[in-house]
Amino acid sequence: MSTIHATPGARTALTTTALNALASAAYVSAGTIDVSAxxxxxxxxxxEATPGTVAGNRQLMVFARISMDGTHFSTGPVSGSSTNEEPNLRFLGVLPLPTSAVLQRAMFSxxxxxxxxxxxxxxxxxxDSGAALAASGHAVHHTSYVGTTA
Structure with missing residues (x-):
């Protein structure tokens, strides 16, 4: 009987500057990933993000909007600060930002x-850090784990 292994692909950057100086309480789209093939x-x-002078909740909230065809995505905010449609976003996790001006990194499955x-x-x-993010030094990457048999 074959055994299935989850084999990691390459770590790939989403090319974005959207997080640079992102205002507190604001949403932004960091990009779209296509793994359909x-x-x-x-x-x-x-x-990964570097906060400004943190206060309040001291965190980034990471969400997803999903699509089966790459055109029609689930609803939810991708810019601005209105929280009316936030419940429509799919929650991936939280990146704690406990210390001002210190790079923090987290991974989400x-x-x-x-x-x-x-x-x-x-x-x-x-x-959701209570302050604008730093002017630069942020990144979003993704890695696919595909099934292989042995």
Whole structure:
């Protein structure tokens, strides 16, 4: 009987400057990931950010909007600061920002958060740190884990 292994793909950057100086309480889309050709078992999202002078909740909230076709995504905010549609976003996790001006990094499993890996996923980040993020030094990466047999 064959054994299935989850083999990691390459760590790939989402090319974005959207997090640079992101205002407190604001949402931003960090980009869209297309894994429709891979059909991965899991997709790991890595977020790194440097906060300004933190206060309040001291965190970034990481969400997803999902699509089966790459065109029609689930609803929810991708910009601005209105929280009216936040419940429509799919929650991936929180990146704690406990210390002002110190880079923080966290990874989030899409399969663990959603129960499946959609073919297309848009990463949405809300700055809930109490201050604008630093002017630069932020990144979002992703790594697919595909099934292989041995």
């Amino acid at each position: 891979q059909e991965p078992l899991d997709l790991i999202i890595e977020v 899409v399969a663990a958060a959603l129960g499946f890996v959609p073919p297309h996923i848009q990463i949405v980040i809300k700055n």
